[in-house]
Amino acid sequence: MTFAKRTDFDPATLERRDFYRLLTAVVVPRPIAWVSTVSAEGVDNLAPHSFFTVSCTEPPIVQFTTVxxxxxxxxxxxxxxxxxxxxxxxxxxxxxxxGTEFPAEHSEFERVGITGEPSALVRPKRVAESPVALECVLHSATRFGDSTVVFGRVVHAAVHAEVLEDGHPRIERLRPLARLGKDEWATIGEVRSIPRIRYAEWPGHYGGQE
Structure with missing residues (x-):
């Protein structure tokens, strides 16, 4: 088999921005945490963070990274x-x-026209238009170079009833966005489903089929 020639990139010699653009173009698609917070002065803030994932299930912890x-x-x-x-x-x-860098004393809710609604257990507002809101309290934050990873323990989840089927969110009703490279975004596109193969059912295994 013949493979295509590769181009090498060295993060030690490339400009920081150039390697950042490479990473965000190949680590795709990335889910977006639309994070709402409130300042000590009471100003509501709302910003998208595309370095986002689940960290732990028990206790439930999610994380996002701010550069x-x-x-x-x-x-x-x-x-x-x-x-x-x-x-x-x-x-x-x-x-x-x-994602616009509004001054800290400006609320993105007001500037962009987003409706806020009270959260159940935390002070920051939820986005009323969003079908899912995960209310979090800070677990910890870890600094890596120019970035900080924020870990939050989920203390409450609020989900719009219309995106649920038998108590479970349906992906075609959620319609989440994802970030790609440059100024590119993605929608869910084609959704495929396949069950995971248990080892006991693997072909050739004594408990499976030959």
Whole structure:
């Protein structure tokens, strides 16, 4: 088999921005945490973070990374609470707009036209338009170079009833957005389903079929 020639990239010699653009172009698609926080002065903040995932299931912990000291990080450090709102396809332009670096005394909810609603257990508002909101309290934060990974323990989940079927969220109703490289975004596209093969059922295994 003949393989295509590779091009080598050395993070030690490339400009930081250039290697960042390479990483975000190949680590794709990335789910988006639409993070709402509130400052110590009571200013609501809302920003998208595409370095986001689940960290632990028991206790339930999610994480997002902020590059530099953005308002989301400052607010979480001050109040120790935040909400991860699902970033849905129909709010694409508003989600992108909340990535604008507004001054800290400005609320993205107001500037972008997002409706806030009270959370059940934390101070930051939820995004009323978002079908899922994960209310979190700060577990810990770890600094790596120019970035900080924020870990939050999920203390409450609020899900719009219309995206549920038999108590479970349906992906075609959630319609989540994902980030790609450059200014590119993605929708869910084709959804495939396949069950995981148990070792006992693996072909050739004594408990499986030959």
């Amino acid at each position: 530099g000291r953005k308002d989301s990080l400052v607010n979480v450090e001050q109040t120790r609470e935040f909400v991860v709102n699902l970033a849905g396809e129909r709010h694409f332009e508003q989600i992108n707009a909340t």
